[in-house]
Each structure stands twice: as C-alpha cells, then as structure tokens.
Amino acid sequence: MPRAGTQSPGKTSFVKEFLHNHPEGNTAAVNEAWKAEGMKGGISSTLVNKTRSALGLSGNLRRKRSAKDGAASDKPAYTGKKRGRKPKNAAVSASAVGKTDGARVKPGQLAELEADFDMLLFKVMGLGSFPEIENSLRETRRLLYGGFATKR
Numbered sequence: 710m711p712r713a714g715t716q717s718p719g720k721t722s723f724v725k726e727f728l729h730n731h732p733e734g735n736t737a738a739v740n741e742a743w744k745a746e747g748m749k750g751g752i753s754s755t756l757v758n759k760t761r762s763a764l765g766l767s768g769n770l771r772r773k774r775s776a777k778d779g780a781a782s783d784k785p786a787y788t789g790k791k792r793g794r795k796p797k798n799a800a801v802s803a804s805a806v807g808k809t810d811g812a813r814v815k816p817g818q819l820a821e822l823e824a825d826f827d828m829l830l831f832k833v834m835g836l837g838s839f840p841e842i843e844n845s846l847r848e849t850r851r852l853l854y855g856g857f858a859t860k861r
Contacts, residue, residue, distance in 0.1 A: 720752050724760045732766050826850045 718726070720743075727742055728734050734742075736754040743752055761767050830846045833839050 720756060721760065723748075724752060724757055725764070728757075728760060728764055728766060732764075822853070823850070826853075 723743065723746075724739055727739055731738065734757075736752070736757045739757050740751050758767070826846065826849070830843060830850075833842050833846065
C-alpha cells in the first residue's frame with residue numbers, strides 16, 4: 710500500500726544535493742542546513758566524508774590566500790644543491806683514484822711519504838721470504854719519486 714503525503718529526502722540524497730551546491734561544505738555546514746530544513750536528528754561525519762569522496766570533493770579544505778597573506782613565496786630560491794649525505798661511492802677523493810696534482814705536494818709531505826715507504830719496506834724485510842713484495846715496494850717508491858720529479 711502506498712504511503713500518503715510527501716516524503717522528505719533521505720540523508721544521503723540531502724548530503725549529495727547540499728555538496729553539489731556547496732562543494733566546500735563540511736559536516737558542520739551539512740548539519741546546520743539539515744536543521745534549517747526542520748529535519749530531526751543529525752548527519753554523521755562518516756556519511757558526509759564518504760559522499761564528499763564519491764563526488765570527488767575529498768581532501769583538505771584549505772582557505773584561500775588573500776593579497777595581505779603574501780601571495781609571493783617566502784621560500785628561498787633553489788640553489789641546485791642536494792641535501793643530505795653523499796653516497797659512499799661519490800665520497801672517493803681524487804687522490805684515492807690517483808688523480809693528484811704533483812704541484813700541490815709540499816716538500817715536507819714528500820719526506821714523510823718516503824719515511825712511510827721505508828718503514829713498510831723494513832717491516833716486509835723483517836717478515837722474510839717476500840722478495841717480490843720488497844721489489845714491488847722499491848719500484849713503487851721509484852715511480853713515485855719519478856712522478857714528483859717531473860712535476861716540479
């Protein structure tokens with residue numbers, strides 16, 4: 710048997726219609742309009758948020774910037790530098806790769822390096838039975854001195 714009289718719209722259809730007319734509407738605005746229509750009860754925030762999402766209106770409701778808020782950005786200009794620690798493979802210095810400039814070596818550094826080679830050579834000699842390593846260290850020291858002599 711059909712009901713007599715006019716039927717009020719349901720909550721879902723009321724929320725859809727309200728949000729269609731007022732896309733910035735939130736739960737409080739929907740409930741205020743619901744009460745203004747003389748309806749009993751209230752509309753849950755879940756229903757409003759689900760309906761907003763279904764209509765593609767989901768997301769933060771942000772206020773619009775006015776001219777006095779400062780429309781220009783307060784951020785510093787981009788310098789192109791990346792923040793944070795560099796990867797380990799990028800931290801390898803040019804000296805470790807063998808691309809040092811001989812002109813930058815100070816005479817004191819050369820004497821210190823010579824002393825280090827001598828100490829290493831004597832340690833290997835003390836171990837004994839490593840003539841290949843001894844010869845290799847001597848050859849490396851000669852190459853090092855030859856490289857520095859041509860750069861001076």
